[in-house]
Amino acid sequence: MSTNTAPSTNETPVLEAVHLRKEFPLHTIKLFGPQQAVHAVEDASLALRPGHATALVGESGSGKTTVARLLARLYAPTAGSIRYREEMVRARGEAALRSYRRHVQMVFQDPFSSLNPMHTVRYHLSRPLRIYGHAHSAAEETQLITSLLERVNLTPAEQFISKFPHQLSGGQRQRVAIARALAARPSVLLADEPVSMLDVSIRLDILNLLARLKEEENLALLFITHDLASARYFAEETQVMYAGQMVEGGPSEEVIQRPQHPYTQLLLSAAPDPDRFGSVDQHQQDDRKGSPRVQTVLPASGSVELPSLITPPGGCRFHPRCPHAMPVCRQQFPPRTELGGGHWVHCFLYGAENAQSGEVKGEIRRMPPGSTPPKGRPSKENE
Amino acid sequence: MVTEIRTGTLLEIKHMSVDYASTRGSVHAVNDVNFTIERGQIFGLAGESGSGKSTLAYAIARLLQPPAVVTQGQVLYYPQRREAGETSKDERAVDVLALNPAQLRAFRWRELSIVFQSAMNALNPVLDIGTQITDVLHAHDPSMSAERARARAVELLQMVSIAADRLRSYPHELSGGMRQRAMIAIALALSPEIIIMDEPTTALDVVVQRDILAQLMRLRHAFGFSVIFITHDLSLLLEIADTIAIMYAGRMVEMGACKDLQRSPRHPYTVGLLHSFPTLHGPRRSLTGIPGSPPDLRSVPAGCAFHPRCAFAFTACHTIEPTLLPVVPPAGIPSAGQGSCVACHLYDAELKPEGPPRSLESEHVN
Numbered sequence: 193m194s195t196n197t198a199p200s201t202n203e204t205p206v207l208e209a210v211h212l213r214k215e216f217p218l219h220t221i222k223l224f225g226p227q228q229a230v231h232a233v234e235d236a237s238l239a240l241r242p243g244h245a246t247a248l249v250g251e252s253g254s255g256k257t258t259v260a261r262l263l264a265r266l267y268a269p270t271a272g273s274i275r276y277r278e279e280m281v282r283a284r285g286e287a288a289l290r291s292y293r294r295h296v297q298m299v300f301q302d303p304f305s306s307l308n309p310m311h312t313v314r315y316h317l318s319r320p321l322r323i324y325g326h327a328h329s330a331a332e333e334t335q336l337i338t339s340l341l342e343r344v345n346l347t348p349a350e351q352f353i354s355k356f357p358h359q360l361s362g363g364q365r366q367r368v369a370i371a372r373a374l375a376a377r378p379s380v381l382l383a384d385e386p387v388s389m390l391d392v393s394i395r396l397d398i399l400n401l402l403a404r405l406k407e408e409e410n411l412a413l414l415f416i417t418h419d420l421a422s423a424r425y426f427a428e429e430t431q432v433m434y435a436g437q438m439v440e441g442g443p444s445e446e447v448i449q450r451p452q453h454p455y456t457q458l459l460l461s462a463a464p465d466p467d468r469f470g471s472v473d474q475h476q477q478d479d480r481k482g483s484p485r486v487q488t489v490l491p492a493s494g495s496v497e498l499p500s501l502i503t504p505p506g507g508c509r510f511h512p513r514c515p516h517a518m519p520v521c522r523q524q525f526p527p528r529t530e531l532g533g534g535h536w537v538h539c540f541l542y543g544a545e546n547a548q549s550g551e552v553k554g555e556i557r558r559m560p561p562g563s564t565p566p567k568g569r570p571s572k573e574n575e
Numbered sequence: 576m577v578t579e580i581r582t583g584t585l586l587e588i589k590h591m592s593v594d595y596a597s598t599r600g601s602v603h604a605v606n607d608v609n610f611t612i613e614r615g616q617i618f619g620l621a622g623e624s625g626s627g628k629s630t631l632a633y634a635i636a637r638l639l640q641p642p643a644v645v646t647q648g649q650v651l652y653y654p655q656r657r658e659a660g661e662t663s664k665d666e667r668a669v670d671v672l673a674l675n676p677a678q679l680r681a682f683r684w685r686e687l688s689i690v691f692q693s694a695m696n697a698l699n700p701v702l703d704i705g706t707q708i709t710d711v712l713h714a715h716d717p718s719m720s721a722e723r724a725r726a727r728a729v730e731l732l733q734m735v736s737i738a739a740d741r742l743r744s745y746p747h748e749l750s751g752g753m754r755q756r757a758m759i760a761i762a763l764a765l766s767p768e769i770i771i772m773d774e775p776t777t778a779l780d781v782v783v784q785r786d787i788l789a790q791l792m793r794l795r796h797a798f799g800f801s802v803i804f805i806t807h808d809l810s811l812l813l814e815i816a817d818t819i820a821i822m823y824a825g826r827m828v829e830m831g832a833c834k835d836l837q838r839s840p841r842h843p844y845t846v847g848l849l850h851s852f853p854t855l856h857g858p859r860r861s862l863t864g865i866p867g868s869p870p871d872l873r874s875v876p877a878g879c880a881f882h883p884r885c886a887f888a889f890t891a892c893h894t895i896e897p898t899l900l901p902v903v904p905p906a907g908i909p910s911a912g913q914g915s916c917v918a919c920h921l922y923d924a925e926l927k928p929e930g931p932p933r934s935l936e937s938e939h940v941n
Contacts, residue, residue, distance in 0.1 A: 251780040361868040391623040392807050392851050396864030418780065425853030425862070448855060462785035464810040465855050497750050497783075 204278065205239035206412045207263065207296060207380045212236045212272035214258055218502065230501045232258045234436045240380055240412035247415045247423035247444065250433035253498045256416045260382045263414065264298045265289055294324050297373035301385040303365035307357040313368055314353045320375035340371040344401060363394035370401065382414045399426050420463050424448045432456045435498055435509040437525065442535030452537045455510045516541055584653050585768060585801050586612040587668070591648030593634050602872045604630045604643070606825040609899065612769065617802045619816030621809045623869045627825040628805050632771045636689055637671060637679060645672060652686065655768065685715060688762040692774040694754035698746040704757050705742035711764045731760040735790055752783035756790065763794065769801045777806065788815060810852045813837050821845050824870050824880035827899055831915030841902060841917040843885045846935040879920065887935070891926040
C-alpha cells in the first residue's frame with residue numbers, strides 16, 4: 193500500500209475545477225422577486241493529479257455528486273471553469289463532449305441501474321471501444337474486451353463476456369461498470385460512491401481494484417464517498433463538503449487525524465468507530481446501562497439536518513449548527529486558510545486576518561491533536 | 576425516570592427454519608437458528624444481503640407472507656407482569672408461532688414492535704404523523720379518549736425529540752431522520768418489551784444515524800426494552816450491541832458477547848468481516864476483505880456454505896455441515912469466549928485436532 197504522502201504540488205493536475213458553481217433553477221411561477229434556485233454547489237475547486245486519488249466526502253445533499261457530474265460534463269456549470277491539462281474546457285455539442293469523455297470517465301453508484309439489462313457484457317464494453325475508435329476489427333474487439341475483463345478480475349473472461357447484468361452479482365456488475373469506463377482509456381476516473389451499494393465483504397475488493405488501476409494506469413481518481421474511513425484508506429487527498437461548500441481539505445491522514453473545521457470534527461465523531469469501543473473497554477468505564485459512548489458524540493446544537501439549499505444560510509452554511517459560530521460567520525463565507533502541509537480550511541476560527549476571532553482561535557488551536565474531535569473520545573476524558 | 580433493566584430471558588428462538596417455496600424446490604432462507612435474548616439486551620444480527628437476517632426477524636414477528644413458510648421451530652416469549660394488579664399466572668413461556676389471530680394481535684406492538692428500514696414506505700403517506708400514532712393507540716385500546724390519545728402522541732413525539740407541532744405533519748414534510756424517529760415513536764407507543772429494528776439507519780447520513788442511535792440508547796435506558804438490531808454494518812453493532820450474531824447463507828455462524836467477538840473472532844467469515852472496514856485510527860494497512868461473493872441461496876455450497884471463500888477450508892468443510900457449538904475456552908483463560916458459539920470445523924477437535932491456525936487475521940492484513 194502506498195503511504196499517505198502529501199500530493200506533490202509540482203505535479204500538474206490533469207483535471208481541475210476552478211470556482212465551480214451550480215444552481216438548479218426551480219420551475220415555480222413567481223411574479224415578484226428573483227427566480228428561485230437550488231444552490232447545489234458554491235465555489236468548488238479541486239485538482240486531480242495522475243496516479244492520485246482525491247476523496248470528496250460529505251453527507252447526502254452536500255453537492256458531492258453534483259461536483260462529479262459537473263466534472264463529467266453531465267451538467268453545465270452555472271459559473272466557474274473546468275480545465276483539462278491546463279486548457280479550459282469549453283465543450284459544447286456532441287463531438288466536443290465525446291472527445292472530452294474520451295479522457296474523463298465516470299463510474300456510478302448503483303451497478304444495478306447503470307448497466308442496461310437488455311444487453312450483454314460484450315455489448316457494454318464494445319460500445320466505448322467502437323465510439324472511441326480503439327477496436328478496428330471484430331477479433332481485436334474481442335481481444336480488447338477479454339483483456340478489460342481480466343484487468344477488473346472477471347476471470348475467466350470467456351465466462352463473463354456473454355452474460356447479462358441480471359446474471360451477475362453486485363460486485364461483478366460494478367467491475368463491468370469499471371471496465372466500461374476503462375475501455376475509453378481515460379486519464380481521469382470519477383467514481384461516485386462506487387462501493388456503497390455493495391455488500392460489505394466485497395467493498396474492499398472493489399476499492400483495492402480501483403487502487404491497483406490507479407497505480408498501474410496512472411489514473412487520476414475522484415472518489416466520492418460519505419465514509420471518512422474509506423477515504424482515509426483509499427485516497428491520498430481528502431476534501432470535505434458541506435451544503436455545497438468546500439470546508440476543508442488536504443492530505444487524507446492530516447484531515448482525518450487532525451480535523452480543523454467544526455463540521456469535519458462532527459462528521460468524524462459521528463462515524464462508527466469500533467476503536468472507540470476498544471478504548472472504553474480498557475477503562476471499564478462503561479457499564480453498558482447508559483451507554484455514554486453513543487451519547488458523548490452528539491452534535492453540540494440540536495439540529496442534525498442539512499439547511500435548505502433553496503434559501504441557504506448566509507456566509508458559512510454550517511453556522512446554524514456550529515458550536516463556535518461568530519457574527520462574521522453569518523455574513524460572509526470564510527476565505528481559504530492554509531494550515532501548512534497542504535492542509536487548508538474555510539473557517540473563521542483560523543486565519544490571522546480575522547482579529548475579532550482572536551481569542552476563540554487561540555483556544556481552539558491549543559487543543560491537543562489527540563482530543564479532536566472534541567467530544568468523540570470518551571477515553572481521553574477518563575484519563 | 577430510570578427504570579431498572581430487568582434480567583432474565585425474554586425471547587428464546589429454537590430451531591427456527593424458514594423456506595421460500597418456489598417451483599424449482601424450496602430455498603432455505605433461515606436454517607436451524609437458535610438464540611436467546613435477555614431482557615434489556617441489544618441483540619445485534621449482522622450479515623450480508625441474502626443472509627436471512629431480515630427473514631429471521633420477520634419470522635419472529637410472524638410477519639412472513641407466502642411463499643415464505645416457517646418449516647420448524649419455536650419462538651418462546653416469556654411475558655412479564657405489567658401492572659401490580661395482574662396475576663402472575665402467565666409466567667410460562669408463550670410460543671409466538673402458535674398464537675391464534677386474536678392473541679397475535681394482542682402480542683404485536685404491546686409486546687413486540689418493529690421499526691422498518693425504509694421509513695418513507697413504512698409510514699402512510701396520506702395520513703399525518705399524529706393520526707398514525709393515535710391509530711395504534713386506538714387499535715389496542717378502543718376505550719381511549721381522543722384527547723388522551725393525542726396527549727400520548729405528543730408525549731411519544733417529544734420522547735424522540737420531535738416538536739409537538741409536527742403532529743399534523745405528513746411523512747413527506749419530514750426529513751429522513753425525523754421519519755425514522757417518528758417510526759421509533761410509533762414502535763414505542765405501547766411500551767413493548769422488545770423492538771425489532773431492521774436496518775433502521777442504513778439509508779441515513781452518519782450524523783443523523785448517530786443522533787438516532789443516541790436517542791435509542793437513551794430510550795432503552797429509560798424504558799428497559801430489548802432490541803433486535805439488524806444491520807450489515809458490523810462496525811456499528813460493535814458500538815451498541817451486547818451480543819452479536821453473525822449470519823451467513825441462512826445460518827448462524829458465530830455468536831458471542833460484543834467485546835469477545837471483537838477481541839477474538841473465531842469464524843473465518845467473522846474475521847473477514849471485521850477486516851472489511853477501513854479504520855479511522857491506527858496504521859493505514861492494506862486490507863483484503865473476503866474473496867468471492869455471497870452464495871446464491873438456490874445453490875448453497877455443500878458442507879460449510881462459506882468454504883469456497885475460506886482460506887482455511889480443509890476436506891471436512893466440503894462435505895460436513897458445521898453446527899453452532901459452544902466455544903471451548905483456551906487453557907489458562909477460562910473466561911475467554913464464555914457464552915460464545917461458533918459453527919466452524921476449525922474448532923472441532925475431532926475433525927481438526929491441531930485446532931485453528933494461530934492467526935486467522937494474517938489472511939487479511941499485509
